[in-house]
Amino acid sequence: MSDGFGGELAQVGGTLVTMARAARESMRQASAALLSSDHALAQQVTERDAEIDVLSRVLEDRVYELVARQPDGRNVTKLMTAIRVAAHLERMGDLAVHVARAALRRHPGPAVVPELAELFSAMSAVADDLAGKIVSALTDHDAVLAAQLDADDDVMDELHRRLFGVMLSQEWPMGVEGAIDGALLGRFYERYADQAVNVGRHVASLVTDPA
Template sequence: MREEFQAELTEVTRLLVTMAESVRAALRKATTALLTADLEAAQAVIRRDADVDAIFQQVEAKVADIIVRQAPVAVDLRRAITALHISADLERMGDLAEHVAKTAARRHPSPAVPAELRQVFKGMAEIADQMAEKITDVLTHTDAGLAAELEKDDDAIDDLERRLFKIMLADDWPYGAETAIDGALLGRFYERYADHAVNIGEHTIYLVTGEPVTSQD
């Protein structure tokens, strides 16, 4: 029974990997849309978010099915429930990538991000992308070291967000309120995406091993 449970949980993990790959691709494409004012890319991200939502529903159904048929207890039950949390975090990451794409689409054909902020957003997007890649790796190989790295990546994103605000709040900021508002909200989308990635790293170690990872702060 335990082996069967393990096999079924591995299937759920495979669905989570597919979700992680999708939300990674979504943020990459959304960032392209944002930095190159590419409307088609933005629309593709918005359209495809439904796929992530569909897998979220599949995970829910599959986990409920496993609980009923395998009747896991104690740590195993917690692991099954943890899969639901990971799925919810991934679903939200998809939404946040969609928000970035929507901001790009709303400003098209103008760029939503002025030249002064491009480097910061490139930096945030790169780290967020690495985090999404690490999530996939943690889900596939259960690497607790990688899960711990996500915390540091998140700190780097927070630093870049502070840098973003510093630029927008400087006395010589040449743009008005609209660009500052877009910048602040976009910064928050990347930062929240990273927060969910950190959650997933911790949850995944528990999902796969049954051993909790406690965050350092």
């Protein structure tokens, strides 16, 4: 592998880091918009999403070009993995947009009923933690950090279960609309965490793969 090619691989990695930061920031802002009914902030998240999508297309084009130019078993696997990571990060951005849109739909009212605010605050903290670890793992090629994501995801799954427990309890006073919003928002956070775990697995395999 020439130094030039190594430099181009590093550039692809740099784009992934930028995408991961954007996917984290989007969900962070979407969560803040959701929990404080902040219309402008939610709007901002939906507008930024196009940037993540463009980055993903740029990365794909660059990878296709590199693969066509530099046939090498090892690099092909790495470059394919970069495309898969980009697809997961793009999806994380989409899920942040779904959260932001839920906030916009109920504005000026809250999309999260008071009974669920604490749970969604906890879910958004776990989501931010997962996304932060992805940024670090991609930046530092840190397989150990990447491997920790599974445990964080277990916390998210537990919060998700508690959410349904609250909504299905006899004491649930918020009616159908609040429950539908809660169910869908819960799913967005759970999927965001799943995508983050997928990114972590790819990073772990990239770093530890001897090939």
